[in-house]
Amino acid sequence: xxxxxxxxxxxxxxLTFAQLMIYGIAGVVAALYPGGERPKVPQSVRxxxxxxxxxxxxxxxxxxxxxxxxxxxxxxxxxWYLRHTADNHLLLDFYNVxxxxxxxxxxxxxxxxxxxxxxxxxxxxxxxxxxxPGDAGAPRLVHxxxxxxxxxxxxxxSFCVSGLWLWLAAxxxxxxxxxxxxxxxxxxxxxxxxxx
Amino acid sequence: xxQYPSLRTIHLLCGVFAAPALLLYGISAVQMAHNKWFTMKxxxxxxxxxxxxxxxxxxxxxxxxxxxxxxxxxxxxxxxxPAGLEARVTxxxxxxxxxxxxxxxxxxxxxxxxxxxxxxxxxxxxxxxSHEYVPxxxxxxxxxxxxxxxxxxxATGIWMWWLRKQExxxxxxxxTANLMYALTLLxxxxxxxx
Numbered sequence: 001x002x003x004x005x006x007x008x009x010x011x012x013x014x015l016t017f018a019q020l021m022i023y024g025i026a027g028v029v030a031a032l033y034p035g036g037e038r039p040k041v042p043q044s045v046r047x048x049x050x051x052x053x054x055x056x057x058x059x060x061x062x063x064x065x066x067x068x069x070x071x072x073x074x075x076x077x078x079x080w081y082l083r084h085t086a087d088n089h090l091l092l093d094f095y096n097v098x099x100x101x102x103x104x105x106x107x108x109x110x111x112x113x114x115x116x117x118x119x120x121x122x123x124x125x126x127x128x129x130x131x132x133p134g135d136a137g138a139p140r141l142v143h144x145x146x147x148x149x150x151x152x153x154x155x156x157x158s159f160c161v162s163g164l165w166l167w168l169a170a171x172x173x174x175x176x177x178x179x180x181x182x183x184x185x186x187x188x189x190x191x192x193x194x195x196x
Numbered sequence: 197x198x199q200y201p202s203l204r205t206i207h208l209l210c211g212v213f214a215a216p217a218l219l220l221y222g223i224s225a226v227q228m229a230h231n232k233w234f235t236m237k238x239x240x241x242x243x244x245x246x247x248x249x250x251x252x253x254x255x256x257x258x259x260x261x262x263x264x265x266x267x268x269x270x271x272x273x274x275x276x277x278p279a280g281l282e283a284r285v286t287x288x289x290x291x292x293x294x295x296x297x298x299x300x301x302x303x304x305x306x307x308x309x310x311x312x313x314x315x316x317x318x319x320x321x322x323x324x325x326s327h328e329y330v331p332x333x334x335x336x337x338x339x340x341x342x343x344x345x346x347x348x349x350x351a352t353g354i355w356m357w358w359l360r361k362q363e364x365x366x367x368x369x370x371x372t373a374n375l376m377y378a379l380t381l382l383x384x385x386x387x388x389x390x
Binding site: 007010011013014015016017018019020021023024025026027028030031032033043044072073096097098099100101116117118121124128130132133134139141142144145148150153154156157159160163164167171174176177178180181183184185187188191192194195196 | 211213214215218219220221226228230315323339340342343346347349366373374384388389390
């Protein structure tokens with residue numbers, strides 16, 4: 001039994017190695033970049049010719065800008081997220097795991113201003129660690145990643161069981177292991193009770 | 197060169213320290229990936245409080261309410277409204293929304309408390325070392341240590357596998373498959389910009 005669990009533990013770890021390392025990196029990145037602190041300054045700006053059809057609504061303009069630009073790994077801006085700049089130009093933020101493509105519809109000038117805000121590699125890995133196949137509108141590449149990510153998620157949970165089994169089967173009286181397990185558990189229990 | 201028994205000890209110690217947190221992260225990841233499996237409705241209560249009128253500093257107003265009601269947490273947002281001020285105070289699993297009317301001094305505190313799965317979800321997202329509220333900062337330290345332990349588990353795990361010759365052939369096939377799939381997708385996603 002232990003022999004089989006060890007084999008599964010090793011092979012499952014190798015089969016999900018990249019994802020598990022990304023989970024670790026994502027945690028370190030989250031510690032260094034607290035939530036919300038994302039780049040806001042565009043690295044590049046370019047203009048694309050664009051004509052707003054007469055009498056069209058913001059929703060229609062957003063849909064037209066989306067199809068005109070055909071940005072990679074973008075999805076349509078939801079209706080509730082249609083905003084305007086201080087100058088009352090329609091503002092469209094196309095988010096993906098690499099950052100934001102911010103589009104300002106300059107109706108009178110007959111063009112779109114496209115600003116690109118780039119996430120660092122760390123933020124990219126932090127975002128990608130959360131990809132899930134349940135996100136129906138995700139771009140194909142993200143969905144393909146998410147499928148393996150889902151497998152890695154279940155594998156991570158199974159490691160908690162198989163790892164404990166292997167420890168108890170091999171070195172059940174190792175005091176330092178018990179101490180660290182108690183320490184890790186106590187930290188969570190104490191902080192949980194403080195937050196509640 | 198570190199020998200196999202030392203690697204196994206490091207792997208074990210990283211694993212047992214991180215195991216409770218990994219269980220928490222794993223279960224909350226399942227909740228986020230399969231939201232429909234779980235009921236996440238928080239319990240909501242609202243109370244009214246009298247306060248002196250005319251306050252103009254949202255942070256000060258929030259701190260006074262927190263002090264008076266024993267509310268703990270980070271003040272995550274403060275804003276002015278036509279009627280007065282609004283502030284939001286959060287700890288993992290609990291959100292207090294404070295509305296203050298400048299003319300009357302009336303305060304309404306709406307508190308949403310998440311259930312067990314909601315608490316796991318919020319703890320999964322709680323990170324960072326720059327929180328005002330000290331227990332949240334300690335949680336950030338714990339999350340960072342667990343993240344380092346995961347990296348330690350990966351490094352020692354792969355090293356041990358390489359030293360164990362009996363799983364090398366199949367292991368190499370599985371590891372290569374994983375790395376090729378992952379790196380190809382990561383590069384393609386990254387190349388898509390911005």
